[in-house]
Each structure stands twice: as structure tokens, then as C-alpha cells.
Amino acid sequence: GTSINTFDLKGKFYPLIWGADAPKYSSSESRVCFPGSLNETLVKGKIVLCDYLDFMEGPLQAGAVGALIRDDGFKDFAYTFMLPASVLGLTDGSDILHYINTTKKAEAAILRSTEEKDELAPYVASFSSRGPNILSLDILKPDITAPGVDILAAWSEATTVTGVVNDKRIVPYNIISGTSMSCPHATAVAAYVKSFHPTWSPSAIKSALMTTAWPMSPKTNTDLEFAYGSGLINPSSAIDPGLVYDAGEIDYIKFLCGQGYSSKQLRLVTGDNKTGCTKATNGSALDLNYPTFALVVSLSGDDTYFSRDFHRTVTNVGSPVSTYNAIVNAPKELDIKVKPNVLSFKSIGEKKSFVVTVAVKVGLPTVSGTLVWDDGVHKVRSPVVAF
Template sequence: MHKRKAKNHSPLAHSDARFQYRFLSQLKATLTRSAAINDSTAPVVVSFSSRGANDISKDILKPDISAPGVDILAAFSPVASISKVHGDTRSVKYSILSGTSMACPHATGAAAYVKSFHPKWSPAAIKSALMTTASPMNGNTTVFAYGAGHINPIKAVDPGLVYATQQGDYIKMLCSEGYNSTTLRLITGHKTTCPTSSTATKDLNYPSMTLSVKANSWITANFTRTVTNVVPMNSKYKVTFNPNSSLNITVSPSVLSFKSLGEKRTFIVTVEGAVKKGGPSGRLSATSIVWSDGAHNVRSPIVVYAS
């Protein structure tokens, strides 16, 4: 009678099993208590990220904001090549990616997060909330690298005040930049005409304030802005601003009082100074103003640069 050989019982298999057991039994691991390291320079915008200034509308600060975009675990097309090398047929569902295409979903998700708390807010109000609550950034970068700062979705839910830009504000701004009825209608999608009065780009009710000037020339400029109270309570906001050696900043009025939800207040920021050619900031002078009621800090960058 023939006996069937048992599977996986060859001398080689036994030898491998004994070796693996001896090897694994000798492995040791040491677990230590984790420690948090505070890097005061983080976050920093990476070298390959796009920079301003804005070549199209020079008096609008770009970028608006900074968001995580380096070494992000992201969904990946299962039909795309991992290495982009011809003949590479490997397929994955997720990959580690970097770039604006990774920062954009973070900003979009933050906007959706704010929208979930305030479903009736306009896109402009949400954008304002994200920009005015962003954290200022450090490192060897300029405001043309990070805009208003690093995104903070939790603070953006309760910004205190917002710059609620309306469609009409954009139309007036575009008309001041040379758009006509034909080009406007390509954007608005309906029969739009330029109003009799236009708004200078710098006076668009935007959460940042930017002005392009000639180098080595003394300038005096006013920025007009209107903020809307989004907190259902009485509040009084006082303005402060970071000192800047090359710019003199005044704000009128310096105190904004609100008694009800949705109430609006207008103020004017006056900037005086000169932007010198060259220098460590590359013909750039930047500061910011902050409206604070003790619970909310509504921060807006101010940028004057020689284009």
C-alpha cells in the first residue's frame, strides 16, 4: 500500500521553520515615551510652491492662503502609472503626493467644514473667514508665498467679522481693469454692463489690502473696506497693527461697534511710505491690521510692493 506524503513536511520546510523561530525569538524592541518637538519655523512654504505677485490684477494679493500640500496620502487613479514610466503597469489605490493639487483639497475641505456650520454664508464670507483667521507664517518666505497665512478651519468657524464681497463689487472692479460688456458676460453668464462708476481694484472689499507702486516713490493710499458682524451679540472691535519701518498706517475709525447680527461698518486704512528698490524683501513692504473684541482677532494683510 502506498502512503501519501504529507504536504509541507519536507526536511527543508522543517529547517526553515526552526531558523525563523530562532531568528524571531532573538528580536527585541524597545518602546520609549514619545516627545513632542516644537519647530518654531514650521510650517514653511516649500520651494516648488507657486509665488505671487499677481500678474493679472496687481492690486489683489495672491496666493490667498496656505494649506498642507507636501507628502499627503491621497487617493490615486487605479489605471494610472505609479512612476509615469512607459510600461509600468503597477496599480495602487493610494499614493503619497505633493503639490497645489494636494493643498487645494485641504482648503476645499476647510471651506466645506465652515459651510456646515453656516449653510447660508456666501463663498466670499467663507473665504474671508478662512483668510482672516489664518496663522501668520515664519521662515525665509514672504507674503507672496503664503498670502494671509496658514489655514485654521477651527478658528474660521467663528471669525467674528467677515468681508462679504458681493457680485456687484467684482463687476465694478473688473470694469476698472478694462473689461467691457462682452468680456463681462463671459464671466457672469448673463447680460451685464459696466456701471457708471467703477471701483479701483485696491478697494475691492477683499480680506487683504494690496497696492502695486513704483520703486523709490513716496505713496499715500487709502483702502476702503466694509465688515459684517456674524456674531449675535453686542461687540466692540479695536484695531491694532504690526509696526513697519517703511509704512505709516492709520485706520479711521479705530473702533467699530456692533449691536446686532448682520450689522455692517465701513473703515478706511491710510498707508504712507516708500518701497525702496531691492532690499531683503525684494521691493516689498508688508504688515497687517487686526480688529479684536477680546474673543475674535480679524487679521488682514497689507502689502505695498514695487512691481
């Protein structure tokens, strides 16, 4: 397990007791160390082994000097506690319990937390939402991944470190995990790109963030693109993406009409009573000018392969005179063809359209690959996912 312990017990060893052996009224309650469940006489001045992960208000109230917590619930981010504490996995925690039960005078010491490099990083946290996007399966979600685990961030001094009233520590900074940490990173990078390109549309900025993201490993992210989207956000590359997949109001009107929105519903979104869904505005989600490609496999008869065409347009925002070659990376089960597979530009702002045909063998689990437009300087990468 991981935990954040800023308390310094000077490396001193203290008597160690299991919460279940110190009940105030019930061992089933005291083993999880709920507030009011521990016998103060038995735990005062000791380190308590608890079978539940919370802020450890119970051991603090009972006079314990620290706590060991055995819990496998959250392995990939750290908690802050109200007293010196360390989180153990269930296996290590069971070893500690065996030590307590077989030793006359069990002792433990809790050291301050130290930073350790995670060789598996980057990977998506267990608590982060996954795709697919149930509202529109044809649009791959999430878009991108940003840092959101164990982030040192500003913290309101109107509350305590843990947010628990009995915690008396007030700090201007805290270590926090969650989407509320990754969102500011992504927002800041978008603003950073906007500072270099003030005239770019939101879609162009989003495209820049997505097509320049660092690829993430499927070995440590078994949900693949449904976990990490286009990859890990890369601020330095996002300011110079080379090409962008831009989209405006009419593109999204076509998308919404194609999703079954009525004219009345559409006007609630656009705020424009002149807009409406007609044959001319009834588009396909496959053709929304998005920097990803999601193929939803539909079984039909005895077909061995299922395929669809995706129409896309890119805008040159890199070198005025440039030529991009399409590079496809995909497993043999996923066939990706691009036409044309070479795009040549003569000026900034010039647009070029192309068609991507994706075919996949029916009956397979999620299969993914990538399409990269490469001019020797820029690598405009888009994930291609069939599921």
C-alpha cells in the same frame, strides 16, 4: 535630500558603483542612469550612484538592487522610486563619490524611510507659485496656504505607484506633493465652514479662511506674503471668524470695469446682457471688499512717501454685541492708519465701514504688516503689503 523608500533590504550592505563607471555605450548617459544606458554586467546586484533625479527605471532594468541619487533640485518634498533608493544633496553625494573612488570595495545599505519632524515647518514648497498677481497687482495673491507636501492620499489602482508602466506596484494610497494636494485641503475647509454657515456667500467663506489663518514666518518664507498669502489655513478657527469681508456680484462688476473690461467682455463673465460698464460701475481695485491690502508703489517726482486709501466693510458674524479695536503691526517704513479704529456692533449681520490709509517710503523692497480687528475673542487678521 528626502525620499520615500518602502522597500526593505534588511539593512544588508551591497557593492556600490557610480553610474559613470558602468556605461553601456556612454558614461555621460550612464552617470544619470537613463534606461538602457547602464551595463547590466557591471551593475547587477549592486547599488548605483546616479547624478539625476527620476524614477530610477534605468537601474531597475539593469538589475541593480538600489540607487543613491545626488541632486539638489527638490529639497522639500519626497519622490517615490521603482527600487530601493535614497536622495542626497550634491555635497553629500560628492562625499559618496569620493568614497567610491578611494575605496577598493565600496559598499552601501539603504534603509526604509522614517518620518522626521521638520522644525522649519510650515513653509511654502519650492515648486509652489508665487505672487504678485500680474493680472491685477492690486489684489494680493496667493490668498492662503494649505498642506500640499508629502500627503497620504487616495490613489487610482488603474496606474502604478510611480505612474511608470514597468513599475508593477498597485496601491490604493500614495504619498503625493503638489497643488493637487493643497487644493482639496482648502476645498474641504471651505465645505466645512459652509456646513456651519449654509447661507454664507463664497466671499464670506473665503474671508473666514483668510482672516483666521495661522501667520507664517518670513524667516523661512523669504517671498513673504507673495508665497503664503494670509497664512496657513486653520479649519477650527475658520468656522468662527467674528467678522467677514463680504462681496457680491456688483462688487466684482465694479472691480472688472475698473480693470478695463468692456461691457461686452463683462457680459461674457456675468452671463447677464443687462450688465454693463458705466461711470456708476467703474470701481477701483483698491476698494474691492477683499480681506487683504496690496499697495503698488508708483514713483512720482521727488516724493518720499507713497500712499493710498482702501475702503472696506465688515459684517458681524460673531457675538451680537461686540466691540473690535484695530491693532496695527508694521515696521517703521510702513505707516498704516485706520479710521475709525473702533467698530461697535449691536447685532449679527450688522455692517461697519472703515478706511485704511497705507503709506510707505519710496524705493524700498517689499514691506509688509498686518491689520487685526480684535474683540478679545476673535482676531480678524489681514496682511498689508507694499511693493
